[in-house]
Each structure stands twice: as C-alpha cells, then as structure tokens.
Amino acid sequence: MKKTTKLLTVTLAMVMAACTLTACGGGASEGNTITFGTNAEFPPFEYVTSNGVIGEYDGIDMAIAKQIAESNGMTAAVENMEFDSLLVALQNGQIDAVIAGMTATDERRETVDFSTTYYTATQVMIVKEDSDIAAATDMADKKICVVQGYTGEICVQNMGYSYEAFKKGTEAVLELVNGKCDVVVIDSATAQKYVGDNEGLKIVEDPSAFESEEYAIAVQKGNTELLDKINSSIDKMLADGTVNELAVKYTEEATAE
C-alpha cells in the first residue's frame, strides 16, 4: 500500500471513529440532543409532512418529543425507521428513546423501560360500511389484515385467526378499500384517520375483545437519567393539559384533511 493511500485510509478510519463517537450522520446523541426513534407511518401520532414540528416530522408524538427536549434545555432529533427495528435500534444505542404510539406491553418491558403513559388507545376493526362484522368473533371466517409488529397483529394472533400482515397501515387499508380483505385491525386514533381519508369505511369496536393499550416512551433498560427527564416533562404536560390539547389538535387536523 502506498504511503498516501495508507494515510488516507488512516484518516478515513479516524473520521469514521469520530463519527461513531459524536454520532454524526445519525445515531444516539451525546450531550444536548435527544434522538427519538419513530416510525412515521402512524397518523395522528407521527407522519411525514413538508413542514413538521421536528424537521419533516409532525404529529402528537413529535410535538411531545419536541417539548420533552426543550423543557430539559435540549434539542429533539428524529430517526425514522421501520416499526420492527425501533427496539433493536434503542438497544444498540442508535437512538436514545422511542416515541411511536408504542404500547407498553409486558413483552416489550422485558427489553426496555417505559415512561409514564401519555395516551390510552384500543384496537378497533375497520370494515366496509356494509360489512356484517359487528364483533371480534365475526372475524373468524374473514380475511383479516394487520400491520407487522403492531399490537393489532398480536391480538389477532392470540385469537387464533389467520391474517395477512403489511408493512404500513395505509397498505392494509388499501387492501380493504380494494375489497381484497374484509377487516383491518389497528389502533383507534389511527383507524379514525384512515376512515376519514377513505370513503365507505367504518369502525367497529369490541371492548370485550380488545383491552385498552397504554402508549409510552421507551428508553434503554436502566437509563434512569433520561427516563426521569422524560417522565417529569410528561407529568407536566399531562397536568397542564398540553397532551390533551395536542391530541385534539392533531385529531381534528387529521379528520379535516
């Protein structure tokens, strides 16, 4: 290897090492930034738009993330990735926290710590307006669509029904709109948004079949320093009505669109 090439290689290696240390080009951040991982395919909680509250990202969660960072004198950054990758990225230290309308389940609690609950949701069924599905048990002989890795998938799995899993909620809903499936099982507020966006759909609830789900922010196990910051901000935003206001604001926007 020639000397110049070698020097270049060494320099490159050093730059790359510096990058991993300071997290340039994405990654969990040191110091003054909280890097939140999300999957921006989940309106009204997170979606991509031209002018969001954090760069191109907007929604209830994004506004909450921004306030958490700011109330701690920090800046919020967002890394958008597949929902299934979020907890792995958190464990790898690629991101500092996950805010993604994520339900705090016992299974997830085995690998990460969750903040205080900031929103309560439930799974619902989206069907065609003329559907005869009125309860979860009516799905038994129907074609069911879910989104991969969402709690909706786990629910349908636990009911013992077969289903097809899609990468995005919009894909599952398109399948329903096109008559290729009979029902989509997904979180309530997101379902509302999809029903508002598409003609001829309605929501069917079944509280006896679907338990309530609590959305919370995930951090690495044992990261109490960050968790304390997040919790004190959430507590404040719950107490002064900020979370409620954001939920109303983004739900109205979602249905007005």
Ligand code: ARG
């Ligand atoms: N609440 C569901 C879950 O925790 C769905 C969350 C989907 N969130 C998203 N940003 N795509 O599994």
